[in-house]
Amino acid sequence: MTTTDKAPAATAAPLVRLTDAGKNYGNILALRGVNLEVGAGEVTCVLGDNGAGKSTLIKIIAGLHQHSTGTYEVEGQEVHFSSPREALDHGIATVYQDLAVVPLMPVWRNFFLGNEVKKGPAMDIAFMRKTTKKELLDMGIDLRDVDQPIGTLSGGERQCVAISRAVYFGAKVLILDEPTAALGVKQSGVVLRYIIQARERGLGVIFITHNPHHAYPVGDRFLLLKRGQSLGYYGKSEVTRDELTALMAGGAELEELSHELEQAGAGSADAARLLGEEVHELGIDRVSTGDKP
């Protein structure tokens, strides 16, 4: 498994770098002071609960919204994207939760939908079939038949088709919006394996999730968001899975909750003690909640 020291040489600018980026909708601060970078062959995980600002962050990176403060650089060049198409032209592709596939259509038709390969007035179907089969094999999906409707694939496989489609059409950075959210344990494992595969092929991956157990095994960097602010930004060596879990669970709040329970009376005292122990075990006291410089 790759570790952070496999990161590209310091001379190469990261594929995507946000510095102190923020977004205001009128007088609402949806996102403030976020730092994030992803290089080739790296996975940066963005963790946060609902409403933490994950969607705003991906929308900025994907070109749906523009950041209002800070800078956004792609390969060292500062950018202001006005459309997803522009982001795509810079090699930044987003795989959304609904995947943008048409369930009744064969896998190969979905793979090339909107980017059909033409041969004269018709499509080059043999080429598209062969390419779909090969690209999916490269991602480790061995399909029996690329003519089967994509709706007959499992959720994880569909996710992987969407990922390999983005890779084939020139993505250098993949933004995966909660790819494991709707999946069972086994299917999530399949998707995580493809994230590793994409990384090993030299892509930068921004993996949005609310599950630290999914993020930790594959991630090189971890950005925690809460209420539009960065709660912490860690390299893999600087944080353990338990610490990540604790942070996600809102360690400080857990501690507060345990105090509240203590005061509530004898019946709650036991629960309070257990919670307190757990907080201690998770090592929340050890984790600083400040931004890493």
Added chain:
Amino acid sequence: MSTTLETAPAPRPRQPVADERMARRSLLSRLLTRPEVGALLGAIVIYIVFFAVAPPFRELDSLSSVLYVSSTFGIPAVAVALLMIGGEFDLSAGVAVTSSALVASMFSYQFTANMWVGVLVSLVVALLIGFINGYLVVKTGIPSFLVTLGTFFMLRGLNLAITKAITGNVATNDVSNMDGFASARRVFASSFSIGGVSIRITLLWWILFVAVATWVLLRTRIGNWIFAVGGNAASARAVGVPVNRVKIGLFMAVGFMAWFTGMHILFAFNTVQSGVGIGNEFIYIVAAVVGGCLLTGGYGSVIGAAIGAFIFGMTNQGIVYAGWNPDWFYFFLGALLLGAILLNSFVRKRAEAMR
């Protein structure tokens, strides 16, 4: 979780080879996954029934007239099927046929112009009707069922009112002596004979249209887009398919086929009754559905719609040949169509389970 991920070796890329799991799918089961197979089985059963009970049905001339009737419904059904695969309905198609014929006839007659001028004006009008239907559907987001129900009634009223206002009658004047009538008739409504069997030219046009539409649907980018806008318009839009343009184009294709059918009616009968065509839109839709088009879009075939139209033609003529009371025609038609649809959905479920 992390340990299993680290130890599990990532599958190595392999070269695509013939897959041993494919052997299980025989030619038959592959055939059964085609959308039109239910209609084909239905058509064979109906053909056998009429062949058995109606001796005149066995003659080649009868087959020729069955095919003629089928073609007059099958030509608009080609575009109606494409539109249904694209996820929309057009209830105005039946009266749009009549509108096209009325426009061509009255324009040429009133301006004493060459028939071909009327034919072209009518084409523009028919495409415009399709464009308006499509534009209203994509811009308002109102279901096409309602939008085209509205245009259906409007056209029905216009057909009658304008015809009466111009000719003072419910039908148009006979245009058979006009310039260009003979040549237009050769294109739209002539017939020729092969081995003593008379063949109407609409049959050839029908085959041509089915072939072209099938090629477009299965082999071209536009076809891919038609399946996509019917199957999931939002996804199609997200990957860059021009959804609105595809849908408007499909409505205009229905306009084109309605125009063509209208021209056939005009040049076959010389005069056009302003009230005809009402109800035919359902026969086009039924032909498409019997032929395996999914009512909700995203799945279907033009060949299936052609078989659906052929089933209609066989029933329409077969009842006459069998000497049955024609009052029962619509009952038999409904029963046969229901049977075909049930068979169709049964076969499709079996086929899906087999995959």
